């Protein structure tokens with residue numbers, strides 16, 4: 001008999017839900033957690049083609065961010081710049097099949113590509129007054145507010161993992177997209193560094 | 205550590221980039237390949253400039269936007285003199 005497919009988060013084995021229940025989020029300098037199972041769809045296309053931009057907007061409501069390393073949001077859809085002809089559309093998990101179908105339909109006849117990459121990444125969230133200090137210990141980007149803020153994203157390295165860093169608010173809060181296979185490693189790195197701060201774990 | 209200005213992302217640490225060796229080496233056309241000598245083929249495949257001075261080379265922003273571009277770099281001082289797009293000819297620079 002075929003077994004049903006059960007989605008497991010990349011960090012499930014750390015028992016974050018139980019750890020979060022014992023965590024003091026209010027008194028913490030940093031709060032970290034996992035935001036698993038997001039819908040992530042990679043799109044490729046020509047940003048100087050008005051039809052491509054219109055197609056993205058028709059499906060997501062988002063004005064395609066054409067400025068390097070920026071993001072744009074509309075409702076549940078967030079679009080992240082990855083390259084001059086490459087973006088991620090990120091939205092609520094479980095909707096990726098519909099999103100892929102809608103985008104493919106909108107791009108019909110265009111030189112564009114749509115690939116569901118939801119299963120490749122998990123997201124580690126980090127928020128709080130010391131979040132920049134923690135990231136600075138493994139990331140060479142200048143994350144000072146004068147150089148990096150909400151609305152900006154960057155693909156870079158964090159310790160030895162490749163990540164996509166997306167600042168989601170001015171707290172500051174960051175979403176760190178990482179390959180699931182590096183999730184265990186990166187979480188343990190945060191665990192190690194985080195012990196120098198008052199840190200708490202947040203349930204998803 | 206070099207600080208390299210990706211044409212898209214701006215200045216980033218060298219560890220985000222991968223080196224793509226000497227720029228402006230044109231692959232021989234099929235016709236040329238059919239007529240060229242082994243020595244000429246070996247020259248295309250293996251022989252590279254190794255200047256003490258300005259070197260024109262390719263880099264890719266491997267951990268970032270994954271785009272290729274050309275760099276003019278001084279091999280002694282490591283100064284990056286110019287970053288310019290793929291497909292553009294090597295810039296004329298004053299020899300330092």
Ligand SMILES: [Zn+2]
Pocket residue numbers: 210211212213214265268269270271
């Ligand atoms: Zn770049």
